Amino acid sequence: MSAIDRYVSELSARLPVSAHRLVHEARDHLAEARDRFVREGLDPDEAEARAVTELGDVSDLVAAVRRDGSPVLSPVVTKWMPRLAFVCVLPALAFLMVNVIEWLAGNDGGTGVFGSSLEGWTGILNGVVGVGPFVALVLILAPAVRVEAIRTETGFDTGVHVRLSWRQTVLAIVTGILALGVALYLLSENGVVMLPESWDIW
Amino acid sequence: MKGGEALKGHLDTLLLAVLARGDAHGYALIEALKQQSDGTFDLPEGTVYPALHRLERQGFVRSSWEKESPRKRRVYAITRQGRAALSSGRAEWAGFVRAVSAVIDA
Numbered sequence: 001m002s003a004i005d006r007y008v009s010e011l012s013a014r015l016p017v018s019a020h021r022l023v024h025e026a027r028d029h030l031a032e033a034r035d036r037f038v039r040e041g042l043d044p045d046e047a048e049a050r051a052v053t054e055l056g057d058v059s060d061l062v063a064a065v066r067r068d069g070s071p072v073l074s075p076v077v078t079k080w081m082p083r084l085a086f087v088c089v090l091p092a093l094a095f096l097m098v099n100v101i102e103w104l105a106g107n108d109g110g111t112g113v114f115g116s117s118l119e120g121w122t123g124i125l126n127g128v129v130g131v132g133p134f135v136a137l138v139l140i141l142a143p144a145v146r147v148e149a150i151r152t153e154t155g156f157d158t159g160v161h162v163r164l165s166w167r168q169t170v171l172a173i174v175t176g177i178l179a180l181g182v183a184l185y186l187l188s189e190n191g192v193v194m195l196p197e198s199w200d201i202w
Numbered sequence: 203m204k205g206g207e208a209l210k211g212h213l214d215t216l217l218l219a220v221l222a223r224g225d226a227h228g229y230a231l232i233e234a235l236k237q238q239s240d241g242t243f244d245l246p247e248g249t250v251y252p253a254l255h256r257l258e259r260q261g262f263v264r265s266s267w268e269k270e271s272p273r274k275r276r277v278y279a280i281t282r283q284g285r286a287a288l289s290s291g292r293a294e295w296a297g298f299v300r301a302v303s304a305v306i307d308a
Binding site for chain 2: 021024027055061064067165
């Protein structure tokens with residue numbers, strides 16, 4: 001096994017799965033460095049050894065990744081989450097829009113896209129409307145969950161943190177309000193929850 | 203002060219400054235840092251990749267696999283947010299230099 005293969009193999013074994021893109025980048029970096037040193041006159045084995053030395057110890061690289069924090073979910077998965085969140089929230093947005101249109105048209109008591117019943121097929125569809133925003137909220141928040149190394153008096157400990165960008169924060173708040181609003185409406189229309197009469201704006 | 207020690211805390215700004223001049227993959231970025239600093243910033247090369255990944259998570263750079271390369275190569279580009287962060291980093295550095303100069307030259 002060459003020096004580069006050994007290095008990449010050890011890096012692959014020690015990095016968290018979510019940071020595995022770094023393995024490909026390290027391999028490309030080492031190959032590039034090796035080719036350059038060979039052009040400068042080193043023999044291939046010496047060139048590989050020097051490339052590995054200049055990249056730095058595997059332990060230091062893994063420690064740097066851990067210090068910066070690894071997302072709990074792989075970027076391959078989280079890449080799709082914002083789009084899925086949008087799909088989940090679409091029925092609730094349609095529901096809200098229909099109610100607003102009916103209210104503006106002067107119709108008393110918005111009935112929602114599918115009526116407000118929670119029974120039968122209508123109930124299933126309204127369930128999707130009601131649950132969708134909660135699922136979207138999870139999809140918005142999940143990519144922000146990170147496992148990080150926290151410095152303690154004796155070394156490092158592992159902690160779970162949630163770090164939201166301002167965009168994620170705004171989306172989470174808006175989706176949360178939508179989720180609560182739609183859920184309360186559907187539950188109150190079906191007598192599961194009793195809301196004060198003053199809340200009945202329809 | 204050795205180059206590596208002086209670099210701590212400013213690596214992100216330096217990487218953004220290099221990327222502001224053109225897209226690059228990790229190896230090219232490190233070589234550009236060395237050349238543009240006349241060899242002063244000769245840092246452990248591996249430290250650049252976690253920094254680039256952090257900048258990407260923060261939205262300051264974006265990356266993609268380069269299709270034309272024979273090897274699987276990740277190319278980084280600065281974003282609009284990254285340019286704003288770079289401006290902020292430059293201002294912070296200018297302030298730092300002014301403060302140090304004021305003390306040293308006093």
